[in-house]
Amino acid sequence: xxxxxxxxxxxxxxxxxxxxxxxxxxxxxxxxxxxxxxxxxxxxxxxxxxxxxxxxxxxxxxxxxxxxxxxxxxxxxxxxxxxxxxxxxxxxxxxxxxxxxxxxxxxxxxxxxxxxxx
Amino acid sequence: xxxxxxxxxxxxxxxxxxxxxxxxxxxxxxxxxxxxxxxxxxxxxxxxxxxxxxxxxxxxxxxxxxxxxxxxxxxxxxxxxxxxxxxxxxxxxxxxxxxxxxxxxxxxxx
Numbered sequence: 001x002x003x004x005x006x007x008x009x010x011x012x013x014x015x016x017x018x019x020x021x022x023x024x025x026x027x028x029x030x031x032x033x034x035x036x037x038x039x040x041x042x043x044x045x046x047x048x049x050x051x052x053x054x055x056x057x058x059x060x061x062x063x064x065x066x067x068x069x070x071x072x073x074x075x076x077x078x079x080x081x082x083x084x085x086x087x088x089x090x091x092x093x094x095x096x097x098x099x100x101x102x103x104x105x106x107x108x109x110x111x112x113x114x115x116x117x118x
Numbered sequence: 119x120x121x122x123x124x125x126x127x128x129x130x131x132x133x134x135x136x137x138x139x140x141x142x143x144x145x146x147x148x149x150x151x152x153x154x155x156x157x158x159x160x161x162x163x164x165x166x167x168x169x170x171x172x173x174x175x176x177x178x179x180x181x182x183x184x185x186x187x188x189x190x191x192x193x194x195x196x197x198x199x200x201x202x203x204x205x206x207x208x209x210x211x212x213x214x215x216x217x218x219x220x221x222x223x224x225x226x227x228x
Contacts, residue, residue, distance in 0.1 A: 035217075037164075037219075044121070044207060044219060044220070044221045044222040045156070045158075045164065045207050045209075045219045045222070046219060047209075047216060047217040047218065047219060050215070050216075050217075057215075059215040059216060061216060095163055095164070099166075101152070101211050101215065101216070101217050102150075102152045102170075102211050103152070103154075103169050103170060104154035104166045104168075104169030104170070104175075104209075105154070105156075105164075105166060106166045106169075106175055108163040108164055108165070109163065110163055111163060
């Protein structure tokens, strides 16, 4: 069965960096674009970034552009989200999800909580 | 990119139908047939319920249906059941290699 497992969340000070990972299994990883979506405590969903199936194309939401970098390792079926210059407003549960920008995100991980606080 | 507009709450009694609206612009909902809807129970990850305006993934009951008119998309839940009580989010392709979400609607089954 399809599984997406995020890791790497925690408490970090403003201005510092953090790397999130997502381990994928149960499907042909190289065939799918992948996404990061976040949800601040008590708030709605916010799209963060997308990466194409082969990693050649990456696009970011305006609020993270220039600070976050999305990458994938197709040999290990993993995704990474490098988050730099973190702000308090980046505090959220971060979900990785499978799917393209057009056809919906059909599988989601359980999420990992990132708290940015001094 | 501005978020799509959803009513904060909706409600209905068991067995009734309820419709949740999602309003965007001609740059997102109105420009593409790439509207999705997600259900999220407290403490859980979102679940895809509708994609491409009106298509249901395998396993989603046919009580859930989607439609679109102009810049507004809608999700209708027919034959409401207790387990349908959840938050619902719409999303759309935003036109510039991005996705935009609605603010979410809390559905209460009375």
